[in-house]
Amino acid sequence: GDSVTQMEGPVTLSEEAFLTINCTYTATGYPSLFWYVQYPGEGLQLLLKATKADDKGSNKGFEATYRKETTSFHLEKGSVQVSDSAVYFCALPSYNTDKLIFGTGTRLQVFP
Amino acid sequence: NAGVTQTPKFQVLKTGQSMTLQCAQDMNHEYMSWYRQDPGMGLRLIHYSVGAGITDQGEVPNGYNVSRSTTEDFPLRLLSAAPSQTSVYFCASSYSAVGVESYEQYFGPGTRLTVT
Numbered sequence: 001g002d003s004v005t006q007m008e009g010p011v012t013l014s015e016e017a018f019l020t021i022n023c024t025y026t027a028t029g030y031p032s033l034f035w036y037v038q039y040p041g042e043g044l045q046l047l048l049k050a051t052k053a054d055d056k057g058s059n060k061g062f063e064a065t066y067r068k069e070t071t072s073f074h075l076e077k078g079s080v081q082v083s084d085s086a087v088y089f090c091a092l093p094s095y096n097t098d099k100l101i102f103g104t105g106t107r108l109q110v111f112p
Numbered sequence: 113n114a115g116v117t118q119t120p121k122f123q124v125l126k127t128g129q130s131m132t133l134q135c136a137q138d139m140n141h142e143y144m145s146w147y148r149q150d151p152g153m154g155l156r157l158i159h160y161s162v163g164a165g166i167t168d169q170g171e172v173p174n175g176y177n178v179s180r181s182t183t184e185d186f187p188l189r190l191l192s193a194a195p196s197q198t199s200v201y202f203c204a205s206s207y208s209a210v211g212v213e214s215y216e217q218y219f220g221p222g223t224r225l226t227v228t
Contacts, residue, residue, distance in 0.1 A: 032215060043116070043202050043219030044155075089154065093215050099145075099170065100215055102154040 002027045002094045006103035009087075013080055013110050021075040021106045023064075023090035033057075033066055033073040034091040038105070044089060047075075080110045114138050118203050118220035125193040125227045133188040133223050135203030143206045144186040145170070145217070146178065148199040155202065161186055193227045200224050 007022040025033065032051045036044040048057035050066035050073065057064050062077045075088060090103040119134045137144065145160035157170030161180040175197060177189040186205075190197060204217040 034215060041221070043204075043221050044217075045219065046216050049216070091215070099157055099160070100217065104152055104154040 002031075002092065002101055004090050004092055004101055004103040006088075006090050006106050009105070009107040011106060011108045013108070015082055015110055015112050016079045017110075019075070019077040019080045019084075019108065021088055021090075021108070023073045023075065023103060025071050025073065025090070025092055027071075027092055028095035030068060031092045031095065033064070034100070035062070035064055035073070035075050036089040036091060036102070038087045038089065040086070047088070080108070082110045082112055084108060085110045116203055116205055116218050116220035118201075118223050120223060121221065122224050123226070125190070125225065127193060127195060127227060129193050131190055131193070133190075133201055133203075133225075135186045135188065135220060136184050137186075137203075137205040137218070138184065139205065139207070139218065140183060141205035141207050141218070142183075143208065143217075144180065145204050146176070146186070146188045147202045147204065148172065148197075149202060149222075150199050158188065158201075190225075193225075195227050198225060198227045 003026045005024050034049045035047040037047045038044045048059040050057040053068040055066045064073050064075045087105045087107050089105045091100050094101050116137045146158040147155040156172050159178040161167045167178050201223045203220040206217045
């Protein structure tokens, strides 16, 4: 069935470091892909999305490119800040239920 | 707009007790859903609703009931709490019940439930 696999966390970085959080997926067809972020003590919120292959989603300095050849949607940011410390979830809609499937989440900790 | 609100923020129950987690949204969203979040398991869908009067089961519905009498409210009822229901519960809504818009969900702040 459809699924999402994220890299294990936590990811620990110093401020201004480069960030990559890996996400790969298994899906029927070419679904839209999403990254959600959960800040401490809050619910999830949509960070960015890509609706078709080769699309690049971007928001708040974060980017992710929909790569169908490698079935990946890795999240990147060139220079992280302490305020980016959060849990990041990759997600896609299931083909047969049309409901969002979330990865297990990757915790990012950024230190000054 | 308050967005999606949930009450209570924290709750402790004894095994066998029942309770209702409240969820409300003021965005006139069609679609509402309940998830539970457990360590190492991401979010799992419990129940969802595509409009007032319509509900359906998600991935892990056992032990939970829902109803949707209005567009705004979508309460989740635990019938007889069990320790396995210890989790963080999130309510979410989206403008549309279908298509790309249905995947752009707005989440509440969550309810942390402990069952002893």
